[in-house]
Amino acid sequence: MSRLRVAVVGGGRNAEHEVSLASAAAVVAALDPDRYRPVPLTIGRDGCWYDPTDHRASAPIGFPAALDLLQRVDVVIPAVHGRHGEDGSLAALCELVGVPYAGSGVAAGAVGLDKHATKLLAAAAGVATAPGEVLERTTAESRIRSFDGGPVVVKPVSAGSSVGVSAAATAQEFASALTTAFAVDERVLIEPYVSAREIDVAVLRRADGQVIIPPPLEIVVDGVFDYETKYGGEARFIVPAPLENGEQAALERAALLAYDAIGCAGIARLDFFVTPDGVLLNEINTTPGFTPHSQVPRMFAAAGVGYPALVDLVITEALASHPAVSNAGRR
Template identity: 30%
Template sequence: MKKKIAIIMGGYSSEYMISLKSGNVVHKYLNSEKYIGYRIHILKDKWVYVDENTQEHPVNRHDFSVSLKSDTLRFDCVFNAIHGTPGEDGLLQAYFSLIDIPQTSCDYYQSALTFNKRDLLSVLKPYGIQSATSYYLNEGDTIRLEEIVEKVGLPCFVKANKAGSSFGISKVYEKDKLLDAIEKAYKEDDEIIIESFLDGIEVSVGVIKYKGKTKVLPITEIVTENDFFDYEAKYEGKSKEITPARISKAQEEKVSEVAKRAYDLLKMTGYSRSEFIFVGDEPFMLEMNTTPGLTEQSILPQQAGVAGISLSQLFESAIEEALNQNP
């Protein structure tokens, strides 16, 4: 019998439109011989199943079921395609764990940890995984511009600590522009991370569980027309994503080893896509995404394609991994 798969998409953050695109791609490429996919929109004002006629049916949040005219729809597994909260920060992972429904992304602790850039980098640092010099701010803190510049230098990056798709990020060249950048970041999160500028090749490394084994995908080099890999560069064609990356064998081996080590150290499952910048041959980690973009143009599907893994195979593997963990 075919498994019923709830493809959750949307979310509560600025990334919800991107998530809807990812979720629809999962629905499109899901292996129809094994699975029946159901599009579930999880939005701030409603949780609904959207059927093939675009009619909406409310989701019962008590047990994640859907009442239809002739039946009650219950799911065998959840495919998580939500970028940002509540799908990438551990909230939904904990919810599905409590009601005992398998889901394709990592567990709630790993989700919460990786979503918090400051905490992630702090946890990995003792294991030799390097990151940029950083300065932290929480909303309401006194802003000491001289202290910030003294620690991280200029130019620097001001980022929302818990946000994706480059929302709330600015590259700052002058001290008197810092306040505007901080205000922009606070619109996305009440925590900020300010990082020193690393001048080098930027790469993205996908690590997944595939057929029961941890697999590092071909590395992608990020070349942007803009000053950095911002929202416009990511989603509006202002960048080139080159897979495999034009890096040396030594760089490739080093960053692959670091990305896999981070994945294994954190006891990850599902997909991850980690961003690095090389300083010489040494990779410095920027962040790890645990529900990365899944459109045909997104980086992880590009990497899977170069590795000979189709979208259908990529999605099927994630579902089977989730089902095997919760037989």
């Protein structure tokens, strides 16, 4: 039986480039060589497409060549986190090419990366969220002058991997936090600091409608879960998260409501605060980090699904979710 050709796209023209490279490399390494033929592709920081298996030169292969490769594979696993990838861009490319792909579609990717839009849709579906204020660069100076103390958390509206996130309690810290966030995005979200447990929930809705929610994961960290804490080894992950009676059910219910409100497909990770008054949705990740040490694979491992099996599941569901797509005209 011929091997399935699996394109894995990593990198990206955004601040999450390195994280995306790690996710893509892990997926490629986990592909069973007897069943799959990996076709790795990298989007450089400059936006050019590269073939990372071509060691003869570092020159880009060009978008037409990358498009030709995508047209000749059986399925695509987009592993580009953040803008120009997770935001629906890669899903749109796969839709235009007519190739099955893993994960959420164009609309869900775009909404999911926009933290403010996510809050609005989640709230409309009955999921509580932390209050937030959107600030644009043109009004930043006046907002700094009116800052009446914190603590608050400042984050880019459209970015993941905790890039550009920082806390502020004074006007000076607030100004610095805005500078950091505006270096990543043109819009910034300001939220009151929530002193609560941080719990992640993974949701996978299969093509047949079956929903899989592995044990939730708790993030234990001193302060804000920013980029340095997330990838510097300072955070501690506990899975299964120790939860009181009813807390896990409340988390799963809120996660599924938000997942469906955004219109997600495949695997998504939903991040929550658990407070004495209930659960609050923090954000959603439609293309979550995907190394064996990332939160989602850890949660599935706790459910008995190891990393290679999880990659198999992702591919199986991508193919099942796009049954009308034929490779006949693309080979």
